[in-house]
Amino acid sequence: MAELRVPPGRAGRLKLRRGLEVARRGADLLDRKLRVLHTRHEELLRAEHVARNTWHTRLAEAESWQRRGLLLTGEESLGTTAPRSPAELEVTWTSTMGVRHPRTASCAVPEPDPDEPAPANTALFHAEGAYASAVRAAAECAAAGAAARAVGDELLSTRRRVRALRRHWIPRLETALARVEAGLEQNEHEDAVRRKWVADFSARDS
Template sequence: MSGHGRRVPAGRAGRLRLRRSLAGALRGADLLERKARLLVDRERVERRAAGEAGLVWRDRLAEADAWLVRGVMLGGERALAEAVPADRARAEVRWDALMGVRHPAAVTWTGPVRSPAEPTPPNTALAHAETAYRAAVRAAADHAAHQAAADLLAAEAKRTRQRVRALRRHWIPRLQSELTAVNIALEEAEHEEAVRRRWAAGREAG
């Protein structure tokens, strides 16, 4: 019996099975480590893109707020309400997969369309505010997509590293220990068999 509660397979067949299990565990750990590296690399790309989109979002939002204040001061809140198009903005997320992890890959943003019958912003400040707000919403959508992708990739990378640690610290050492025990048992059996043969040969010669 092994010290881990599993019976050590006996004989050469057991040793072969343990060798195959050990080789598979080592290969699996290597593949999981490669997966974790790829996930972390992509996560860093997504974090950087999220940070850049976040900066654009905050800058455009501040710019839009400043233009909005000017526009309302010039035309009043009624002018602002009249200039808002009835249509709504739309965002569609395209998903991708990396090493089995689905994550947002891109966002297609469509701004609201003002019909010919709808009034346009009554002053230049509100027109600038509208343009800046559209850019802010687009950047916010990009930021959200990149942030979500980074979080999903980071979570899977963490789970993958945990599996690697379980293999490296527990499963692989256990298999190595059991393989060593089997090798020792086989060597002892072969030694005992050789002694018996020599003893039998000596009796026959006598």
Template sequence: MTGARRTPPGRAGRLRLRRSLDVAERGAGLLERKLRVLRAEHRRLVHAEEAAARAWSDLLSEAETWLLRGLLLSGQQALDAAAAGIGPAEATVDRTASLGVRRPAAASVTVPARTSASAAPTNTALVHAEAVYARALRAAAEYAVARDAAELMGAEVLSTRHRVRALRRHWIPRLREELDRTELALEQAEHEDGVRRRWAARASGR
């Protein structure tokens, strides 16, 4: 802030500084309230991310267990034949905006059904593996959404915290310092003006 050049002298400058200081303090208060809400929401999203990560990891571990059993029972060729009948999955992500943050809210994954012409898995272990991998894929999408949402909210927390610090540690102290200087200069000017008037009154009386 280069107040000496931007702030007009005298009472007009003091009034402008008071208004600027009031706006800055109210803005800092609003940002601090927003920061408390953001932090609470960020904690909630982090917990949701951790839960989604655990769910994905558990399902992936279960799917790999069934896959290993299927491979031991029927070999790699049976797995390749079963996998050939499944097309690529499709995922869509819904987004939302809250507290000024646009973030993913939910994901839906569509796993295409096996075609009638494709070979079915040759053992129940591969059937279970196929089903659990589909669930793990949906869980992975949910985890990705939760992680992205937590990261975006965390970035907003940091940004808001930096803005609060800039106001509280730099902008508001500068305004107060300049207001103090302006008020001191006005007091001095008024005192000098009073002295001049008394001298003028005495001279006029004589």
């Protein structure tokens, strides 16, 4: 926490009042940001959960078809197809309260070459399509997870900043302001007493 430097007298009171106003306004703005981030984070967590379940389902389907195909023709049937080009991933981005994160991810899986041999059996043909679907689902899951993490990190950071303002900085300013105002009030009271004493003394001499 930064050292609190306060000028003496009324200048210090003015500085503290302004600082306290800024701190309270900042805390209010961060509270609003926190509510928006919390709502968005919950939405992204739900989207990630759905995307992960979809990915796991697609992968399980692909593995099931592959097992059936291998039972029919053996593992040597996996070597009948030539390697393909890598899948291409495209991510679109958006932002929530200044936090940049993925919005969607699409994955283009290369189509089979017409000249390459067909899968050895129908089960492996279905496995091929199911694995392509699983790859696309994995990309969507990764994007959803990255979005949830980015917004979640900002949520935690904002929560820490609000806590620092509400629990530490604002109370320090309030305490310092109360101390300065008490000192000023004491000085004004002493000045009033001195003025009254001078006035009474002058009246007795006249």
